[in-house]
Amino acid sequence: MTEQLQTQVCEACRADAPKVSDAELAELIKQIPDWVPMARDGVMMLEREFKFKNFKLALEFTNKVAELAEAEFHHPSILTEWGKVTITWWTHAINGLHKNDFICAAKTDALLDN
Numbered sequence: 001m002t003e004q005l006q007t008q009v010c011e012a013c014r015a016d017a018p019k020v021s022d023a024e025l026a027e028l029i030k031q032i033p034d035w036v037p038m039a040r041d042g043v044m045m046l047e048r049e050f051k052f053k054n055f056k057l058a059l060e061f062t063n064k065v066a067e068l069a070e071a072e073f074h075h076p077s078i079l080t081e082w083g084k085v086t087i088t089w090w091t092h093a094i095n096g097l098h099k100n101d102f103i104c105a106a107k108t109d110a111l112l113d114n
């Protein structure tokens, strides 16, 4: 579980896929420390706010996340505002967190590097 998340790819979302355990979450979150695990309506999610100087930069980042989502065929909630983008990852098929969500959160962070 400690292999670099950024280098991994998502697997197909299956309804019978296992949710990450509390122990796995505690381990995986170490690689994505800026993300906040949270429960909304009983569904575990990972959320992070990204700050930008204006709306144009926020939108450019939004589009990069959209391309990532399509490449991995795993899609987040994206809230795009002036100077801020809030990304929330969870797996709809299992109503909770799958390793895919951690991989995509790590890949989202990597979008800031380029």
Ligand SMILES: C[C@H](O)[C@H](O)[C@H]1CNC2=NC(N)=NC(=O)C2=N1
Residues within 6 Å of the ligand: 013, 073, 074, 075, 076, 089, 090, 091, 092, 093, 094
């Ligand atoms: C049909 C189903 O929506 C697809 O297999 C994919 C699309 N993208 C997805 N994204 C996320 N976050 N969770 C899913 O379960 C999911 N399923």
